Amino acid sequence: GAGVSQSPSNKVTEKGKDVELRCDPISGHTALYWYRQSLGQGLEFLIYFQGNSAPDKSGLPSDRFSAERTGGSVSTLTIQRTQQEDSAVYLCASSLVSQALGSYNSPLHFGNGTRLTVT
Amino acid sequence: GQQVMQIPQYQHVQEGEDFTTYCNSSTTLSNIQWYKQRPGGHPVFLIQLVKSGEVKKQKRLTFQFGEAKKNSSLHITATQTTDVGTYFCAEPTRANNLFFGTGTRLTVIP
Numbered sequence: 210g211a212g213v214s215q216s217p218s219n220k221v222t223e224k225g226k227d228v229e230l231r232c233d234p235i236s237g238h239t240a241l242y243w244y245r246q247s248l249g250q251g252l253e254f255l256i257y258f259q260g261n262s263a264p265d266k267s268g269l270p271s272d273r274f275s276a277e278r279t280g281g282s283v284s285t286l287t288i289q290r291t292q293q294e295d296s297a298v299y300l301c302a303s304s305l306v307s308q309a310l311g312s313y314n315s316p317l318h319f320g321n322g323t324r325l326t327v328t
Numbered sequence: 329g330q331q332v333m334q335i336p337q338y339q340h341v342q343e344g345e346d347f348t349t350y351c352n353s354s355t356t357l358s359n360i361q362w363y364k365q366r367p368g369g370h371p372v373f374l375i376q377l378v379k380s381g382e383v384k385k386q387k388r389l390t391f392q393f394g395e396a397k398k399n400s401s402l403h404i405t406a407t408q409t410t411d412v413g414t415y416f417c418a419e420p421t422r423a424n425n426l427f428f429g430t431g432t433r434l435t436v437i438p
Contacts, residue, residue: 240424242425242426244428249433251416251428251429251430251431252371252416252428252431254425254426254427254428257423257425259423259424265423265425300370300371302371313359313376313378314358314359314361314376314420314424314426316361316373316376317361317363317371317373317418317426318373319370319371319372320370321369321370322370
């Protein structure tokens with residue numbers, strides 16, 4: 210089926226404005242992840258949704274960042290009062306199962322990301 | 329907290345030369361995953377290693393998991409220009425989250 214879909218692919222916003230980034234995971238995938246990648250850098254973990262459990266929000270850099278996942282499917286990452294340092298590619302990923310099968314973890318499938326530019 | 333150290337950060341090789349990237353964890357891992365990100369693209373899963381001392385091959389790529397399950401390596405034999413990209417290792421947490429290493433950016437000079 211279709212892969213992970215993210216929208217918009219590009220977003221330019223003025224400093225201080227709020228933005229919403231959307232992620233449509235692969236159908237049936239119960240785990241959903243958000244990462245941030247600054248230019249030429251690694252993947253910074255933001256938040257992780259695992260089935261019906263409370264999300265792991267430990268990676269969110271400030272209280273301006275929040276995310277929700279409605280109905281166990283689509284997720285929205287919201288950044289309030291954007292700052293220039295928020296400029297990055299925001300990557301969403303999903304995986305098939307949320308629980309490890311013994312020592313095995315389901316691999317992540319990534320979307321193409323949303324490139325956010327804060328001017 | 330969990331730290332994933334990956335070296336080197338950058339590697340430039342002539343086409344046909346070999347390449348190796350190393351990943352070291354501060355904790356004993358249940359498994360380790362490797363991903364490749366082409367320039368302008370998103371990370372794509374390559375492989376997962378689970379067993380102590382495990383070695384897996386994919387054509388010219390050889391993946392190893394250390395005996396103590398704290399380190400891993402990816403070796404590419406006779407690099408080609410299609411190997412260009414950033415290679416990330418990733419390690420799971422007990423909560424099944426996934427933390428990525430800092431990555432090694434490979435440049436292949438034709």
